[in-house]
Amino acid sequence: MAVKPGIPKGTRDFSSAEMAKRNYIFDTIKEVFRLFGYEQIETPAMELLSTLMGKYGEEGDKLLFKVLNSGDCLAGISDDELAERNAAKLSSKLCEKGLRYDLTVPFARYVTAHRDELVFPFKRFQIQPVWRADRPQKGRYREFYQCDADVIGSDSLINETELVLMMDEVFNRFGINVCIKINNRKILSGIAETIGEADKIVDITVAIDKLDKIGLDNVNAELREKGLSDEAVSRLQPIITLSGSNEDKLAVLKDVLSGSETGLKGIEETESIFRYVSAVGTKADLELDLTLARGLNYYTGAIFEVKALDVQIGSITGGGRYDNLTGIFGLKGVSGVGISFGADRIYDVLNQLNLYPGKSAESTKVLFVNFGEKEAAYAMQIIYRLRHENVNAELYPDVAKMKKQMSYANAKNIPFVVMTGEEEMNERKVTLKDMETGEQTSMGIDDLIERMR
C-alpha cells in the first residue's frame, strides 16, 4: 500500500461536516449582504502579475503564488539570463500570471475594467478564496476565503453607517457577542498634526494601546524613546488617558484638536456615523478606539474592527474608507468603503462557543434499508414522493446486513430509518425507526410523508 497522498502545506480538505459549518457562515453573511443591497461578483483565481505586483508592498510581492507560463516556459529567456540565477528576475519571465492575494485589488481592477457597465454607487460583495505563500501556522493558511463587501463611488457616511449595521446584523445572527470599534484616519492625522509629529502616528497608537498593560509612565517613556519631544508627550496626555463614553471622548478630542482642520473633520465624520447608527441602534457595543490603526497607509477615513467578547482571538472583521483604490489602474477620484469578514476566525469562534445550529438542513433526513431488489423498487417509489416534498432521502444501495446499514445511518447522523420488508410491502406500510429514541412505529405511506415533511 502506497503512503497516503498529501496536499500542499497550508491548504485544507473540507469534510461534509466542515462544509455544513462553512456554508452556514457564508450563507448567513451572503444573506445579510443582500439584505443591504450588495450584489455578488466573482473574478478569476488567476490575475496577471502586472495587476498584482507592487500592490501589497515588497513583502506582499514575495507572498504571491506565481503560475508558470504554459507551453515552453523558457521561451524568451536567454542563456545569460539563466546563468545569472536571479530568481526574482527569472520568475517574472517564467510567469505572467499569479493567484489572487486578496479580493481588494481584483475588485479595483474589476471596477476599472467594467466602469462603463457599472451603476455607481456600486455596492458589491465577493466571497472567494485567496492564496498567500505565508509560513503556515495555527490559524494561518495558504488558501483561505475572504468575504468582502464594498461600496465605491459615494462619499456619503450612510455607507459607513450601513456597514456598521451590517456587521451588527451578521454577528447578531451568529449569536456572537462583539464590540465594534471605530476610528478615523483623519483624527489620527489631526493628533499627529497637533503635536507636530506627522510621521509618528503608528508609534503613537502602538504606545497608547499598551496603557492598560504597562501604565501611563511607561507609555510616556516609550513615546519619548520613539523621539517625541516632552512638549508633544505632554500635549498627548488627554488623548492617552481618553476614557468614558464615545461622547466624552469626542468632546475631549474636539478640544485637543481644535487647531487641526483635518482632525475636526474626522471628529465630525465619526459623530455623524454615531448619530445615524443611533437612529436604528445596534446590539453590539460601538466604541471609538484611537488605537485602531489597521492598514493605516491604505485607509483615509473611518476604520472599523470587530472583536469577539467571549473568546480570546484577534479581530474577526475589519475595514474602512479608502479614497484612491482604483487610482492604481488609472481610474481617479473614486472613493470607497468596505469591510471584510474573517471566515476562518468566525469558524473557530462558533466552534469554541458551540454556536452552530443543530441539525443541518443539508444532510439526509431518512435512510431506507435495502432488503433486496423487489423491496428496493418499492422503497424507491416512497423515496420519490418524499423528495418531491423536499425531504432529503436515500436508499442504502447494497443488500447488506441490517447492522451495517444501521451503522451507516448512525455514522451519517441520519435521524430516521425506514424499513420496507416483505410484510410492510404486502400491507402497503412502512416501519419508521427514530434513531435517537430507538422507537419503531408501523405506519401508512401518507403518514410517513406527513411526518417527514
Next chain:
Amino acid sequence: MAVKPGIPKGTRDFSSAEMAKRNYIFDTIKEVFRLFGYEQIETPAMELLSTLMGKYGEEGDKLLFKVLNSGDCLAGISDDELAERNAAKLSSKLCEKGLRYDLTVPFARYVTAHRDELVFPFKRFQIQPVWRADRPQKGRYREFYQCDADVIGSDSLINETELVLMMDEVFNRFGINVCIKINNRKILSGIAETIGEADKIVDITVAIDKLDKIGLDNVNAELREKGLSDEAVSRLQPIITLSGSNEDKLAVLKDVLSGSETGLKGIEETESIFRYVSAVGTKADLELDLTLARGLNYYTGAIFEVKALDVQIGSITGGGRYDNLTGIFGLKGVSGVGISFGADRIYDVLNQLNLYPGKSAESTKVLFVNFGEKEAAYAMQIIYRLRHENVNAELYPDVAKMKKQMSYANAKNIPFVVMTGEEEMNERKVTLKDMETGEQTSMGIDDLIERMR
C-alpha cells in the same frame, strides 16, 4: 488614463446579473444532490504535482497549470540543468504544486487520504472551479466550474439508477427537455469480443455513430478500412442497424452477444437499471445508445450522457462507472460511479431557451430615496424593519437629484422605490412607487411592510 487592466486569457469576470444565473444553476444542482443524500466536500485549488501528473495522459500533463515554488525557485537546480534548457524537466524542479485539472483525481486523493474517517458507500458532491491550459475558444475556458457527484465503495446498480433519477430531476427543475443516453462498457467489450476485434471498439462506435449521416454502405466501408474482416463487419450488421425501443435493442444484443459472458453481463446491468428506473419513472427519455463511448479507457460499466433536445449543443452532463479510481493512490478494489454537470453549457442552454426564473430573490426589492440627513434617519428606521422581514432594502447613500436616484433603481432593476420627504415624515407615512407601472401610493409604514413582505 491608463489602458483598462486585463485578465488572463480564457478566464472571466462574472457580473452580479451573471452571478444570479450561475447561483441559480449551482443551487438547483446542490439541492438535488442533497435530496439524494450526497454530501458536499471541498479540496484545495492547488494539489501536489505528484498527485496530478500522469493521471490525464501525456496531453493532459501539458495542460496543467504549474505553480512556481515560493522562496528561491532556483534552489536545487544546477547550472548544468539550467543550461540544458529542458523546459519540461526544469518545470518539474521549479514547481511542486499545480492547479487542479478536474474534481475526479482530487476526489480519489481525498478518499485515499481520509479512508479511515469516511463511511462507505461514500456519496459526495463537489462544486469547484478547475483550470486547464487549453487553447481558449468559444465555450471553452481556462477556468470553469465542475459539478460532480460520485458514490464510491458500492457495486449496486441502485447507484446508477439514482444518478439517472438525479439527472432527470435536475433538468426537470431547469425546464430543459433532455434525452438521457445510457451505454455500458461491458456491452462494447462484448461486441469487440464477439467479432474478434478487441482493440477496435472506438473505431466501431465512431463508425456506427455516422449511420444517419453517411448510410449503411459507407459505415461498412469505413469499418473495413479500419481493418475489420468481412466476417466481422457481417456479424456487426444487426448491431449497426439496431433500432426500436430499448427492449428491442436489448433483445437483439442478447442474441448477438450470446457467446460473450462480458457482453451478457453488460446487458443484464443495463436491464437492471432500466427496471429500477421504471419503478418511479423519468420525465426525460432514456435511450440505450451504443455509440456512446466517452472516456472509454476510464469507464468499466454504465456510461451516461445527457443531450438537450431543443438546442444544438454537445452533451451537458456525463458520467459512468469506474472500477479502480483510487488504485492510482494505492487504495485498491474500490468501485465508484459518478456524473458531472457541465455548468457552462447549462448556462448557455438556459440563456438560449430563456428559461431563467424572473426576478431573482438575490437583488434589492426596494430603494429609499435620500432627501437629506433627517429624512435618511427616518428612512433607515423603516428599512431596519423591512430587513427584519427579510426584504432586501437599501437607502440611496447620497443626497442626489431625484432623477439620478431613480435611474439607479432602474439600472439595478429594483421594482419599488419609497419616498420619505418632510411631508411623509410629519404624517408618519411613505410614498411607494411601483417602478413597473409608475403608480405612486401614499401609505402607512405598517402597510408598506405588509405589502413588501
